Amino acid sequence: xxxxxxxxxxxxxxxxxxxxxxxxxxxxxxxxxxxxxxxxxxxxxxxxxxxxxxxxxxxxxxxxxxxxxxxxxxxxxxxxxxxxxxxxxxxxxxxxxxxxxxxxxxxxxxxxxxxxxxxxxxxxxxxxxxxxxxxxxxxxxxxxxxxxxxxxxxxxxxxxxxxxxxxxxxxxxxxxxxxxxxxxxxxxxxxxxxxxxxxxxxxxxxxxxxxx
Numbered sequence: 001x002x003x004x005x006x007x008x009x010x011x012x013x014x015x016x017x018x019x020x021x022x023x024x025x026x027x028x029x030x031x032x033x034x035x036x037x038x039x040x041x042x043x044x045x046x047x048x049x050x051x052x053x054x055x056x057x058x059x060x061x062x063x064x065x066x067x068x069x070x071x072x073x074x075x076x077x078x079x080x081x082x083x084x085x086x087x088x089x090x091x092x093x094x095x096x097x098x099x100x101x102x103x104x105x106x107x108x109x110x111x112x113x114x115x116x117x118x119x120x121x122x123x124x125x126x127x128x129x130x131x132x133x134x135x136x137x138x139x140x141x142x143x144x145x146x147x148x149x150x151x152x153x154x155x156x157x158x159x160x161x162x163x164x165x166x167x168x169x170x171x172x173x174x175x176x177x178x179x180x181x182x183x184x185x186x187x188x189x190x191x192x193x194x195x196x197x198x199x200x201x202x203x204x205x206x207x208x209x210x211x212x
Contacts, residue, residue, distance in 0.1 A: 007082075008049040010100040012042060012157075013118075014055045015109035017069045019125065023145070028062065029149055038073035038153035043077045046161055053095055055109050060188050064106070095109060101161055105145065107132070119167035121160045137165065149165040199205060 016035060018028055042048050052072065054064030068083050075081060086092040093112055097101065102113040105123040114122045114136065122129055125145045133139050143156050160167065 012103045013099040013105040014046040034148045035071045037150035043080045050081045058075040117171040
């Protein structure tokens, strides 16, 4: 399918993710329900069109695609939602670059979004994400995975969206300041995505940023 410019605006991209055995079944159910309710509220309050962008699709239980489908199943504003399962990393990056805000529970989509200066909210599950957002000066744009609730998630969505212009300006300032570290992270994100799709080609997405 054609992606990118066809998205209605404003577009909120969501890259959900649950690592195997990292959460109890009750916490998984809470994660799904909280996202469904918070995204419904964001659609009604801000007029978002929501695009799910699953990053790691393995076919195993609770991969990113299944989590996206479960969240969508529990939403009421399904007519304002789309799941885009990209076939290649350049398509994933193109989608990320076309949206107005991102919610990501995975490190790699967050890095790709930051590299395109897209304001984002990160659901934290490990120290790498925390360190990344601290260095960006955006720790307030994060929420611990065990702190996820409809109210907390809605509040953070509002926080990021209401500071959209300021956060874009901050990312434009911060990213070039540590371009090599960002480029290394982007290279890792590209490799990870390609391997997850069982694509043996190394796709060069950032010719001026990612060097062999």
